[in-house]
Amino acid sequence: MTAQPARAPLFPLRDNVIRTHPPVIVMTIIALNVAAFLYQLSLDPQALQLFIYEHALVPARYFRPSWAWETGLSPTDLTPFVTNTFMHGGFLHIILNLWTLYIFGPALEDRLGPARFLALYLAAGIIASVAHAVFNAFSAIPALGASGAIAGVIGAYAVRFPYAWVRVLVPIIIFPLFFSIPAMLFAGIWFLMQVMQGTSELFLPGDGGGIAWWAHIGGFLAGLFLVRPLEPASGSAAAGGPWANRDYESQFQRRMQFMGPGSDWRSPR
Secondary structure, eight states: OOOOOHHHHHHEEOOOOOSSSOHHHHEEEEEEHHHHHHHHSSHHHHHHHHHHHSSBOOOOHOHHHHHHHTOOOOOOOOTHHHGGGGGSSSSSHHHHHHHHHHHHHHHHHHOOOOOHHHHHHHHHHHHHHHHHHHHHTOOOBBBOOHHHHHHHHHHHHHHHHHOEEEEEEEEEEEEEEEEEEEHHHHHHHHHHHHHHHHHHTTTSSSOOOOOOHHHHHHHHHHHHHHHHHHHHOOOOOGOGGGHHHHHHHHHHHHHHHHOEEEEEEOOOO
């Protein structure tokens, strides 16, 4: 099982939030994910399988301790709740995840500051892992991927920059459609799809295979509720600048005021 981007109709391309500092933590997280993936590629199939079962999240490891001991896994080792978020199951998996982080992460890191952003990212990843384990308690299928943590970034971004514009691609059969929507709408559509898919999976037979929908849901909710407590004081350097919600809210209101039935949704930059 992979915690990967959902089969959503909206693929983000860029946003219009101004950055004032380099995204050091975002780029470090991307580098760590790439390094872990390259290490996975260097392993032979048997070693890779062992590595995945040891460091990815296997829910049965914690809910069926006797099975875990029999298979050589320690049910008291909690590190997979973190390490699985730095692992990926293929090229498309890691590219889509890290691209989404690259789109939404820098603005949030600049607003929260590096330390607070890192805390939010790791907390969202852990909560996403817990959510997946709880809803797939007896699954022996390893789950891996950064998208639970990245879902937290999307949720936090939507709270902090609800009126920022996100340029998206919607593939219509073979024809790409490009337009811009507010971040809160993008996040709302994305989250609704996770809930629909996760809920439907509860009623389907199986052993938790496929996409880790509940990791996405748990991570998104974590980011949604953690971003405000983690925000720096309004007088700090990280809190000021051209990032304030009111700037994007004003832009949003101006744009909506002049948009008629025939208006397009061209990117603001």
